[in-house]
Amino acid sequence: MSIEAKVQNIFPLEADVPKTARIAPLEQKEYLVNGRIKAWSGPRHEVLSPVCLKGKKGLARVRLGSYPLMTEKEALEALDAAAAAYDEGRGLWPTLSVEARIAHMEDFVYRMKEKRAEVVNLLMWEIGKSAEDSAKEFDRTVEYIVDTINALKELDRNSSRLSVTQGIMAQIKRAPLGVVLCMGPYNYPLNETFTTLIPAILMGNTVVFKPPKYGVLLHRPLLEAFRDSFPKGVVNTLYGEGRKIIGPLMKSGKVNVLAFIGSSKVADLLKQQHPAPHRLRCVLGLDAKNAGIVLPDADIDLAVGETITGALSFNGQRCTALKILFVHRSVQSEFLEKLVTGIEAIKLGMPWEPKVKITPLPEAEKPPYLAEVIADARKHGAKVINEAGGAANGTFVYPAVIYPVNARMRLWKEEQFGPVIPVVPFNDVKEPLKYVVESNFGQQVSVFGKDPDTIAAMTDTLVNQVSRVNINSQCQRGPDIFPFTGRKDSAEGTLSVSDALRVFSIRALVAAKESDANKKLVRGILRGRKSKFLSTDFIL
Numbered sequence: 001m002s003i004e005a006k007v008q009n010i011f012p013l014e015a016d017v018p019k020t021a022r023i024a025p026l027e028q029k030e031y032l033v034n035g036r037i038k039a040w041s042g043p044r045h046e047v048l049s050p051v052c053l054k055g056k057k058g059l060a061r062v063r064l065g066s067y068p069l070m071t072e073k074e075a076l077e078a079l080d081a082a083a084a085a086y087d088e089g090r091g092l093w094p095t096l097s098v099e100a101r102i103a104h105m106e107d108f109v110y111r112m113k114e115k116r117a118e119v120v121n122l123l124m125w126e127i128g129k130s131a132e133d134s135a136k137e138f139d140r141t142v143e144y145i146v147d148t149i150n151a152l153k154e155l156d157r158n159s160s161r162l163s164v165t166q167g168i169m170a171q172i173k174r175a176p177l178g179v180v181l182c183m184g185p186y187n188y189p190l191n192e193t194f195t196t197l198i199p200a201i202l203m204g205n206t207v208v209f210k211p212p213k214y215g216v217l218l219h220r221p222l223l224e225a226f227r228d229s230f231p232k233g234v235v236n237t238l239y240g241e242g243r244k245i246i247g248p249l250m251k252s253g254k255v256n257v258l259a260f261i262g263s264s265k266v267a268d269l270l271k272q273q274h275p276a277p278h279r280l281r282c283v284l285g286l287d288a289k290n291a292g293i294v295l296p297d298a299d300i301d302l303a304v305g306e307t308i309t310g311a312l313s314f315n316g317q318r319c320t321a322l323k324i325l326f327v328h329r330s331v332q333s334e335f336l337e338k339l340v341t342g343i344e345a346i347k348l349g350m351p352w353e354p355k356v357k358i359t360p361l362p363e364a365e366k367p368p369y370l371a372e373v374i375a376d377a378r379k380h381g382a383k384v385i386n387e388a389g390g391a392a393n394g395t396f397v398y399p400a401v402i403y404p405v406n407a408r409m410r411l412w413k414e415e416q417f418g419p420v421i422p423v424v425p426f427n428d429v430k431e432p433l434k435y436v437v438e439s440n441f442g443q444q445v446s447v448f449g450k451d452p453d454t455i456a457a458m459t460d461t462l463v464n465q466v467s468r469v470n471i472n473s474q475c476q477r478g479p480d481i482f483p484f485t486g487r488k489d490s491a492e493g494t495l496s497v498s499d500a501l502r503v504f505s506i507r508a509l510v511a512a513k514e515s516d517a518n519k520k521l522v523r524g525i526l527r528g529r530k531s532k533f534l535s536t537d538f539i540l
């Protein structure tokens with residue numbers, strides 16, 4: 001069957017969906033606020049899967065259920081619950097010992113793991129991520145929580161002693177910041193939401209979290225775990241249209257930390273709404289347009305393999321995806337030929353199919369958008385060079401390799417966030433370097449080549465442009481213990497297992513002149529275990 005025919009027949013009949021993957025609609029009529037799962041009787045948002053089924057009337061997206069469309073009133077209720085639980089730093093949670101907070105989090109992970117199958121299936125149906133990758137996202141998140149707990153133990157152990165300098169004794173630790181508003185992206189609705197939510201909670205902050213626009217229902221099975229694992233008000237959930245419910249939270253001035261993964265445009269809008277921006281700390285993962293640079297001496301098979309996974313994993317919907325390729329003219333024919341052949345070997349299909357790589361897209365506006373940027377590239381002299389590249393059927397778009405791309409095309413600057421690979425030929429390495437220097441984005445880059453002098457010189461230029469230079473490897477966030485950040489419009493703050501604990505806390509110390517009276521006083525506090533902060537207890 002031709003690729004075009006495969007695309008046109010990509011969606012199954014209802015009867016073709018395997019029993020193990022089937023899903024019943026989930027009508028979510030509740031939300032978590034102040035330690036209670038409250039009933040919601042207001043309007044709800046209908047959730048449609050990117051997966052379509054063939055029916056008598058043609059293709060129809062599968063209805064997955066609905067979730068509450070909350071209003072400003074409930075949003076402020078959630079915020080007030082978080083603010084009351086924090087109580088200006090005097091609440092139960094921010095004053096609890098690190099060891100006790102860890103025990104609550106361990107309880108949460110235990111309960112979370114029990115919901116694995118349900119969450120993974122919802123994740124697959126809500127955003128069209130393959131079953132294998134959905135399971136990986138869940139497991140990576142659990143591992144992230146466990147690693148974060150271990151990193152916090154280590155951090156606490158390292159500060160479990162007093163230092164004495166210039167006649168002053170001090171104990172230096174980290175203290176929470178206040179109320180954190182957490183919003184993750186739809187491409188990693190569980191993992192990226194939790195990579196801010198979990199460290200924020202662990203450090204003693206209280207949280208309001210709003211799931212992304214797609215990937216909402218998968219959080220429902222975890223509400224009871226949040227309610228039963230943490231004191232009331234520590235975790236509160238919000239559902240609805242960001243425009244209506246997030247603005248009032250920011251304007252209230254009660255949000256101390258904005259943890260947001262999405263577009264820089266929205267991040268700017270939110271930051272500006274805060275009445276005292278100097279009080280707002282931001283942890284942001286934003287836009288990116290990571291370039292891949294293929295040098296004349298590159299191992300072409302390796303570069304092609306990394307390009308395919310780098311540009312097309314989860315259909316190119318990763319902030320770290322390779323979104324533009326610069327290929328030296330001397331190797332362009334070989335590179336393009338192998339790239340096209342490699343793409344033809346990729347499995348397309350429904351997310352439950354084993355080994356499937358290209359699946360339907362959750363954003364209804366994405367297929368027409370991709371068609372537009374491909375048409376724009378064609379207008380400016382590029383061609384789609386792979387068979388059926390860009391062929392679309394409902395929510396499904398077949399990957400397109402666009403060549404040769406130039407600065408007049410939208411694909412030069414826009415973050416396509418989808419299965420389109422723009423390829424730019426170059427003669428001199430200064431050309432891709434100029435692109436990276438002039439770009440508004442500054443997340444990562446991949447360089448493919450073998451010559452140590454060239455790679456070293458490029459590395460030294462590129463590390464001041466982006467935050468991670470990948471040599472003969474695709475761009476990626478992991479391993480999660482590595483710092484993940486970006487320059488320019490790409491990020492604010494650094495996330496990793498240990499960095500995240502730092503961004504959601506502030507250094508605080510207790511200091512006293514080394515007089516006999518103070519020594520006696522401090523000794524009394526330590527021996528009597530009278531303080532949770534001023535304490536030399538060592539977490540085992």
Ligand code: G3H
Binds near residue numbers: 187192320
């Ligand atoms: O969407 C951006 C993610 O942080 C990418 O993570 O590189 O592990 O897919 P990843």
